[in-house]
Amino acid sequence: MHITSAAGVISLLDEPDDELQVYALNRLNDIVPEFWPEISDHVEKIEVLYENEAFKHREISALLASKLYYYLGSYEDSLNYALCAGSAFNVKESSEYVVTTICKCIDHYTKLRQQAHDAKADGDMKPDIDSRLEEIVNRMFNNCLESGQFKQAIGIAIETKRLDILEKAIRLTPNLSEMLSYCTNLCTRMLQHKGLREDILRLLVRLHSNLDPTTTGATSQPDYINICQCLIYLDDPASVSDILRKLIRGDQDQISLAYQIAFDLYDSASQHFLSDIVQALKAGTTPETTTTQTDETDAQVEEKAPPKPVAESQSDKVLRDCTDRLARILGGDESIELHLQFYIRNNHTDLQILKNTKDQVRNSVCHNACVIANGFMHCGTTIDQFLRDNLEWLARATNWAKFSATASLGVIHKGHENDSLNLMSTYLPKDSTGGSAYQEGGGLYALGLIHANHGKGKITDYLHAQLSSASNEIIIHGGCLGLGLASLGTANHDVYELLKSNLYQDDAVTGEAAGLSMGLVMMGSNNPQALEDMVAYAQETQHEKIIRGLAVGIALVMYGRMEEADSLIETLMRDKDPILRRCAVYTIAMAYVGSGSNKANRKLLHVAVSDVNNDVRRAAVESLGFILFRTPEQCPSVVSLLSESYNPHVRYGAAMALGISCAGTGSKDALGLLEPLASDSVNYVRQGALIASAMILIQHTDSTCPKLKTFKELYRKVINDKHEDVMAKFGAILAQGIIDGGGRNVTLSMQSRTGHVNMSAVVGMLVFCQFWYWFPLSHFLSLTFTPAAIIGLNAELKMPKMEFRSNARPSTFAYPSPLEEKKGRETEKVETAVLSTTAKQKAKDIKKEKRKASTSSTAVTPATGSRPPTVEEKMELDETEAKLAKKETPAQGEPSMEVEQSTTPKEKETEKEKEKEKEKPEASFEMISNPCRAIPPQLKVISMPEDSKYTSLKPLSHGGIILLKYKKSSEPEDLLEPVAAGGPKKEEVEEGDEPEPPEPFEFVE
């Protein structure tokens, strides 16, 4: 039975009786999907019915009207009538109409809530929200909650800013802690609106601290670690210090927890935040605030041994010790110290790479690059052997190159704070004249790099004094940079004034550094006075260099301020001066760093394709990387078109954006885009692509990223190629430095382990990008290097001897094997061997040799295969076949050559099999000793061994510094002796000599 027309039913609508009309409406509601074109002619009739107050079934007619408008594509009217339909609109129905309308409903509601929220912020009148709309959304929420779709409910609740629902949803969730961390994640990664984010986080903190013991089971203790993470976002140091104070009054475990939180805080929070906590802690616990270093060590001893009788009661004493120790942790002293230890212990730099590069270097630019790359490679390891071994070569650096070379010492000794002044003494300005200004300026800059973001007291004072007394513009340049680095983000007024006075000298060299450093000092402060000074001067001065310095400085001041920066951005964006427009672009990058904000992206993309100035366009594309670095998987798709731009500057920018956002991820997509750029026809595009690829591939092994080998090969090729352009060579040399950075123990990351934006890393990255204009600024990248480490600590903050279990084959995450000496010569041979003619010839030879082969195969080197063995194979060989490998060591470095020359395919086959056999017995896990390198993908598979004497306080998968709980308190702990700076090799060198220096080398001008 099928009707061809709805006319019959429609005609019933005209009947004078209500019953008939209702009947008609109900029928029409059923047949509307099929007959809407016919029925829609009569929509007025239906509307009239709805409008008729006397009509008892208005809701049905509203529903019908809504459906009609839906089919007609007029969603707004449809929504309106759906709302009028009230309960007749069944949200549980699964028809297309209902689903679509509910979507519209929620969208509309979200929009209104957003407006209401904005209006409240602006103090305007609130637009009314239809109560019926709210009703439908509420019904939807209830449905979600009833059917257990909590995540959906939470998502929409956040979207619509309904904190009440959010709370309800979280409370109803069976797995509370998981949901809370999900929410925290959502909040910090997805939410772009600052105010709302704070509201939600506050709610989360409340929920965290009220965790109901009945729902969470035995662990009734609130999750302090997560609470503190939320509080960092909320910028609420007072609450954090309350928690810490409470914890250190507890038992040993809780004290350890307090330390753990403190380490996490140092990892994530700003200096300002930390110093507030320290102050609050000190004020709250100890009457006397000064404790000397010796006290500290005494206290540590005391804690282990039975306490000596002291004047104050024991609990007070313990409390004070804990506070002091917390203060040290929060001050970063502990972390820096530990990381330094880690770097020194685990240094795996391959000097051969540098040596090879050095031998290829022909001109000053590459020379400079090589020195910088050396800095990166040894960043934080305190090993300056390469420089010392090559004093004569180094002496070729003159003028600014010397400045840069001296500064690179700062990179190498990064974090080596105790002896920094001693260490650099030869290069620092002395009262007696005669030192080279470049060297002295570089020395001051180096000091800043050593103390970057951690230059309290002494160093700042020292730099301050040096800077105020200096008269040479080069020394001032270095001094400004050093001071800016040391007092990064402190908003120190004295420092700022000093820098400003240097800026006002209107000298190009000084002004550039001063402008940049003013930004460093005032970082993220949004200080109106500073902004006014800087913008006004930038508009006034004639020196392009100064404007450039100020441009970066201004951007830094707006770091992380999001919407607050908008008006400034607008003004700068309209400026005639392209450098100031570039400044606007950087300001967007800094203000919205890591937010993934669509608004910011849109603006940047617009500038990237519309500005008339190449520099501005390049900067705009680069800046995309900063906005997107939290979601690196998005970046390749955003810049893929730009990377094919006709404009080389835009292509360069795209490469850098990929490098910045995907740093350390090994993203295949990003590398796919970079590959063509690395062979671009324009030299600086190649440079950018090479550097970016190194940034992406840092801390990856062949097994985590198969492209690694191709790119490493490419760097070498570019460096060795005589005809390659200097620019590209520069890029390749830096790339080599970056990829093996920090003794192969660092990764590049602009966010902390807990997902906070790492301020100093962002600065480092942004200023590093300025190497385009000023090579010495490339040293800033050392700020972005973060140790890829797991460092276990016991309750006394000492590293115990213990092991972690890595549940992956040892070869998967192994360090690359070192290069061999004769490399260069032999690779050439390999190349000739692969020619097709020789291949044919060889095929013939092979046949001949085949017969012999069976007899001789035993003599074959085990370290070779038909393809150059991957790192894993080599590594695994090292381990399992130590004896054989020892015999064959010379062959290991240049396997490919050996293959071509001495093995026949037959032999290769047997070789392969052999290797496979060896592969099988390889352990499926590996024990690595504390402190160990753990690259990001490895963190997932690391666990505590079952028989370990320790348990960790937080999951190992977070990495970083982790406090351990000693299970067998009866036995004494086995501790690691701290190694002396300068590397384990020189252990015989006495501590006193340590800063014994690269000093003997004198620059020959």
Add this chain to the structure above:
Amino acid sequence: MPSRLQEAAKMYETLKTDFAKKTPDLEKCSLHLRNLKIALTQLKFLPSDKNSYSDQEFVLARNVLEIGAQLSIRKKDIPAFERYMSQLKCYYLDYVTEVGIFESPYKQELLGLNLLCLLAQNRVADFHTELERLPAADIQNNEYIKHPVAIEQYLMEGNYNKLFLAKGNVPAESYNFFIDILLGTIRDEIAACMEKSYKNILFSEALRMLYFEDQAEMNNYATKKGWKLESDKCFHFNTSKQNDDVRSLPSGDLAQQMIDYARELEMII
């Protein structure tokens, strides 16, 4: 359900007997009808799916609607008639092919009436749409359908004379109602034409052209139209009034526009 059906059937019987009387009490019938329709909504009225209905219900509903249609003609209630018709059409045209139910004796008559009804209101397009749905054999042979089709033809030809003659041979008494309306419509048409065609016209001529039988009717009509009989026994029409409507074409503007388009087209190419 069956009890409801029986109830409705009983109501239908009373309605039928009431309506079959020589001079039915129309008010009473419509009251019955109203109750019946409400009763029908409790049953399967105007179903759109195959299952769950019975032939009995079906026939009952159809019969009720037929009576309704006839009743509304009697009451000269055109909208009501149209409503019944559009409901009936479902029964006549949609369901009939699938159900083995005998055809209603009134089917053709009512369909014909419907056509005539459309003609009477000058809804020629609807008329043809309706016609499309009827089988060709019916259109040519069926007494009831043939009549309105012929009328439509006369109308289109302007053969008003035939129309007035057609009044004499209606197939059913109920047709007269619409024929009268139709003639009225035609008269209006003619009158409108006369106003445009003549400056003045003799009373006797007008009488003939408008097919009036006697002078009284003519006079009534003239006053309705606002025609005044002058002393020369002529109706005078005010011609100047009609000229107001004729606006001059904005030829200059149009030409300008066309030239602009042409120029733009050229630019595009």
